[in-house]
Amino acid sequence: MAIRSIAASQIENAVYQAALEANTRLPADIMHALEQAETAESSENGRKVLRLLLENARLAAEQVLPICQDTGVAIVFADVGQEVHLVDGEWESAINRGIAAAYRDGSFRCSMVADPLQRANTGDNTPALIHWQLVPGSRVTITVMPKGFGSENMSRVVMLVPSDGIAGIRSVIIETVKSAGPNACPPLIVGVGIGGTQDHAALLAKKALLRPIGVAHPGAQTALLEQQWLGEINDLGIGPGGFGGNTTALALHIETYATHIAGLPVAVQLGCHALRRSTIIVS
Amino acid sequence: MTDNSKIVQLPLDATIARTLRAGDWVRLQGALLGARDAVHRRLFEAIQQERELPVALMGETIYNVGPCPGRGEKACGSAGPTTSGRMDRYTPALLEKGLLGMIGKGKRSEAVVTAIKDRGAVYFAALGGAGAIYGTRINSIEVVAYPELGPEALFRMEVVDFPAIVAIDSRGCDLYEAGPASFRRDL
Numbered sequence: 255m256a257i258r259s260i261a262a263s264q265i266e267n268a269v270y271q272a273a274l275e276a277n278t279r280l281p282a283d284i285m286h287a288l289e290q291a292e293t294a295e296s297s298e299n300g301r302k303v304l305r306l307l308l309e310n311a312r313l314a315a316e317q318v319l320p321i322c323q324d325t326g327v328a329i330v331f332a333d334v335g336q337e338v339h340l341v342d343g344e345w346e347s348a349i350n351r352g353i354a355a356a357y358r359d360g361s362f363r364c365s366m367v368a369d370p371l372q373r374a375n376t377g378d379n380t381p382a383l384i385h386w387q388l389v390p391g392s393r394v395t396i397t398v399m400p401k402g403f404g405s406e407n408m409s410r411v412v413m414l415v416p417s418d419g420i421a422g423i424r425s426v427i428i429e430t431v432k433s434a435g436p437n438a439c440p441p442l443i444v445g446v447g448i449g450g451t452q453d454h455a456a457l458l459a460k461k462a463l464l465r466p467i468g469v470a471h472p473g474a475q476t477a478l479l480e481q482q483w484l485g486e487i488n489d490l491g492i493g494p495g496g497f498g499g500n501t502t503a504l505a506l507h508i509e510t511y512a513t514h515i516a517g518l519p520v521a522v523q524l525g526c527h528a529l530r531r532s533t534i535i536v537s
Numbered sequence: 538m539t540d541n542s543k544i545v546q547l548p549l550d551a552t553i554a555r556t557l558r559a560g561d562w563v564r565l566q567g568a569l570l571g572a573r574d575a576v577h578r579r580l581f582e583a584i585q586q587e588r589e590l591p592v593a594l595m596g597e598t599i600y601n602v603g604p605c606p607g608r609g610e611k612a613c614g615s616a617g618p619t620t621s622g623r624m625d626r627y628t629p630a631l632l633e634k635g636l637l638g639m640i641g642k643g644k645r646s647e648a649v650v651t652a653i654k655d656r657g658a659v660y661f662a663a664l665g666g667a668g669a670i671y672g673t674r675i676n677s678i679e680v681v682a683y684p685e686l687g688p689e690a691l692f693r694m695e696v697v698d699f700p701a702i703v704a705i706d707s708r709g710c711d712l713y714e715a716g717p718a719s720f721r722r723d724l
Binding site for chain 1: 560602603604605606608616620643644666668671686687700713716717720
């Protein structure tokens, strides 16, 4: 098996393209889900809101404008083929340069502060928040997910215990959405991570937002829970924009992982209706 | 856009502010201020320390926004609302200084709702996530204070045909409570 050399500039370019695309073009599965929701929504305010959101997405794509002014923290998922060898640069710098250039050229808002206590703006929306994964093969798959903090601030991790069971998990999810109310910009995409450790559950929940809407969990029991709990979330009546309606969430995705015999970590990661993600493969 | 929106001039007329009802769709026209977390904190501290404010708040409307920079000749880029609840701590003091209107999104605290009632003020919700649309409804924007805060500075803005809904009216009626109540199916 040959080692595959990839130049740091290729990584930088992939991140650059993905960041520009993600911020201005709403993914097709989200658009489709919003269109379907508009048809099914029984609240008049809810339908008005959904129509405005669709109009906004079309305007953003046509005029290459950010869908939302919160162009967010630049979350980058880097799936690196184990045969890849990076040349002429460093992984993190390449990613950060790509983000800085995209946010400059796209006229996106720079929303990062270097230190959470001092809070001075970094001026270029770096550092990116990077999640690395080693995968088989010789390609690098870059996904940029600009994540606004309206939704991020309403997300939660709870360390349940095994005896809390499915009912306990359900409760964490419903309570998280209920207390978010309008603040996370419903209709939401709800990511749930169950298992692992505290931090891994949170990462699972975030990765759950990468799954396209309409794709169920491969396990039958988990897929059933996804459908059931999505229905219960919509029964909360929060609605589009939080003004009341039957579309509070477009999808609920669950990801699971092995965990400790004494543990049941549960993370709920809320994505707003402008769930932005773009993937570029470097090969 | 909605046909039955009320056109509302800014700065708000206090009498008109009292006639607005939670759930009314409006189109705002005129002058307002843009301010979010850092500015609210500075204004609050100035009020507490009895120092002069960089702008007079009497009759003003504040839009909670941190806009994207404009491209080319555009005044500013995408400019939808940020979550107003983060400013709740500072808001009653600003309302006491005469702030009459607020535009943002999301729930407000009880203290803010009470202050809105006491002062005959109005809280409008702009649509979270419709940043591109709102950017096209802002004709001009300039920094009036705290330029070192970048996108978090205090701005003066002129808006035209700016869609919003009355979320909390001067009687304290809250669309974020009343709206979902009619659609909630008890679990």
